[in-house]
Amino acid sequence: MALTPAAWWRTAAIYQIYVRSFADGDGDGIGDLAGLRRRLPYLRELGVDALWLTPWYVSPMADAGYDVADYRDIDPVFGTLAEAEELIADVHAHGLRIIIDLVPNHCSERHPWFREALAGGPARDRFWFLPGRGEHGELPPNDWRSYFGGPAWTPVGEGQWYLHMFAPQQPDLNWESAEVRAEFEDILRFWLDRGVDGFRVDVAHGLVKKDGLPDVGPDPDPADLPYQDRDGVHEIYRSWRRVADAYEGERVFVGEVWLPTPAQFARYLRPGELHSAFNFEFLVGAWEAGPVREVIAATLDTHAAVGAPPTWVLSNHDTIRHVTRYGRERTAFDMGDKRHGAPSDLELGVRRARAAALLTLALPGGVYVYQGDELGLAEVEDIPAELLQDPTWERSGHTDRGRDGCRVPLPWSGDQPPFGFSPPEAAAEPWLPQPAAWKGLTAEAQAADPRSMLALYRAGLALRRDLVAGLAQTLTWLEAGAGVLVFARPAGEAGAAGGFVCVVNFTAQAVPLPAHEEVLLASAPVVDGLLPAEAAAWLRR
Numbered sequence: 274m275a276l277t278p279a280a281w282w283r284t285a286a287i288y289q290i291y292v293r294s295f296a297d298g299d300g301d302g303i304g305d306l307a308g309l310r311r312r313l314p315y316l317r318e319l320g321v322d323a324l325w326l327t328p329w330y331v332s333p334m335a336d337a338g339y340d341v342a343d344y345r346d347i348d349p350v351f352g353t354l355a356e357a358e359e360l361i362a363d364v365h366a367h368g369l370r371i372i373i374d375l376v377p378n379h380c381s382e383r384h385p386w387f388r389e390a391l392a393g394g395p396a397r398d399r400f401w402f403l404p405g406r407g408e409h410g411e412l413p414p415n416d417w418r419s420y421f422g423g424p425a426w427t428p429v430g431e432g433q434w435y436l437h438m439f440a441p442q443q444p445d446l447n448w449e450s451a452e453v454r455a456e457f458e459d460i461l462r463f464w465l466d467r468g469v470d471g472f473r474v475d476v477a478h479g480l481v482k483k484d485g486l487p488d489v490g491p492d493p494d495p496a497d498l499p500y501q502d503r504d505g506v507h508e509i510y511r512s513w514r515r516v517a518d519a520y521e522g523e524r525v526f527v528g529e530v531w532l533p534t535p536a537q538f539a540r541y542l543r544p545g546e547l548h549s550a551f552n553f554e555f556l557v558g559a560w561e562a563g564p565v566r567e568v569i570a571a572t573l574d575t576h577a578a579v580g581a582p583p584t585w586v587l588s589n590h591d592t593i594r595h596v597t598r599y600g601r602e603r604t605a606f607d608m609g610d611k612r613h614g615a616p617s618d619l620e621l622g623v624r625r626a627r628a629a630a631l632l633t634l635a636l637p638g639g640v641y642v643y644q645g646d647e648l649g650l651a652e653v654e655d656i657p658a659e660l661l662q663d664p665t666w667e668r669s670g671h672t673d674r675g676r677d678g679c680r681v682p683l684p685w686s687g688d689q690p691p692f693g694f695s696p697p698e699a700a701a702e703p704w705l706p707q708p709a710a711w712k713g714l715t716a717e718a719q720a721a722d723p724r725s726m727l728a729l730y731r732a733g734l735a736l737r738r739d740l741v742a743g744l745a746q747t748l749t750w751l752e753a754g755a756g757v758l759v760f761a762r763p764a765g766e767a768g769a770a771g772g773f774v775c776v777v778n779f780t781a782q783a784v785p786l787p788a789h790e791e792v793l794l795a796s797a798p799v800v801d802g803l804l805p806a807e808a809a810a811w812l813r814r
């Protein structure tokens with residue numbers, strides 16, 4: 274199958290694979306490369322253009338692989354380097370591309386560099402080791418808090434501390450160090466040589482810290498924090514671009530950039546820096562016509578100003594699944610207050626998720642599908658506390674259940690766990706328990722049902738590839754009643770068919786569709802020209 278054309282990343286539909294939970298090939302209850310390779314036909318049929326794999330490197334798994342001990346090898350739980358090379362070839366043979374996760378802000382405490390640093394001496398310059406405050410250095414060097422809760426510093430004796438913006442097992446690398454910079458350029462080449470099509474950059478806003486590591490203070494300005502979005506970070510991406518641009522094909526960087534203002538965010542996407550970044554503003558926004566329109570308009574403006582393609586993301590491995598979010602009374606998502614366990618009307622959540630799928634697939638730019646979105650999975654909120662694995666649970670003093678609920682292994686087939694996630698003879702259970710109710714949501718069950726979420730995604734992705742992706746990368750808002758959004762996508766330069774309109778009804782009543790020639794696809798049955806409540810449709814005018 275032919276790969277999609279150049280500048281593929283500008284309109285790509287990218288499927289996020291959370292490797293531990295996608296498919297288990299060897300029967301240990303943990304997803305791996307062998308399992309993934311067997312499921313490539315499923316992904317090709319789904320109709321995505323590329324895959325993004327969460328970290329596969331050697332890791333003690335203190336943060337599910339975001340604590341890397343060897344950036345040039347695969348963790349044995351996932352497979353071997355040879356298998357990774359075979360997987361890259363297989364992915365390409367299926368007409369797909371592959372983006373891997375790069376974790377440059379921190380490594381694992383088991384990384385040889387950190388072991389060396391613990392012993393003292395200049396090896397510490399690759400990290401942030403500082404003397405503590407207080408008479409004997411018994412207090413942390415500054416007041417920074419880890420994103421996972423608790424202080425961002427851990428003592429190592431003799432009044433010395435090291436910085437970790439995430440778990441203590443994830444020491445922050447010091448990007449002032451020339452060795453750190455050279456090492457990561459080399460890691461990029463290592464994987465580019467093996468044929469990867471790009472990198473998702475973890476914590477892309479965080480690598481450079483403010484000189485002197487000053488206190489945040491009691492009332493910090495969120496747009497000016499000493500541990501994120503420092504000007505110096507942009508030079509790193511410019512140097513990475515020089516590395517990647519020397520390779521054949523378009524090898525890309527997509528940034529995980531969480532920042533409070535669109536202006537800060539856009540600076541990462543200037544020519545010569547990252548190709549694109551996840552649109553978290555859209556992800557965290559409320560499911561209401563006004564806010565959705567605003568965030569779409571702001572996203573398009575911000576990206577147009579730097580010539581970068583916008584992206585649309587509904588869920589990922591760090592957030593509550595959107596079926597659950599959209600079934601709640603307050604649909605906006607707050608990373609600081611995830612409202613675990615707040616009541617959710619899942620039927621409503623699924624209706625909205627179907628509409629949201631058509632909305633995001635119809636917008637200009639690139640789109641991400643998190644594994645299980647296409648099955649309409651909800652957050653699993655009843656994992657027994659003793660089985661929770663996310664470090665957030667412990668670090669928050671058992672107040673935040675963390676992210677395990679969106680990381681439960683996928684249901685593929687059959688009517689009881691492991692639902693085809695592991696081979697039938699597998700000895701081990703899936704690493705997180707799957708709800709019995711997933712019986713009706715397996716890929717197998719949904720493939721046989723034309724009204725399923727999977728069928729909707731397949732149809733939407735196919736039409737997107739054949740029709741929508743070729744349209745001009747802009748949209749025009751059309752007149753619509755309160756609570757309804759209607760936009761048209763003008764015909765593209767390549768002469769792609771015009772007259773494409775997307776209608777999203779956020780209200781609780783059916784609304785008449787605007788004049789059209791044909792309903793191309795709808796998230797709920799259109800009868801007598803009426804679009805049902807909480808639904809979306811694609812029209813040809």
Ligand code: NOJ
Binds near residue numbers: 339376439475591
């Ligand atoms: C963002 C990743 O998506 C998340 O899963 C991880 O815990 C942190 N970065 C730290 O690497």
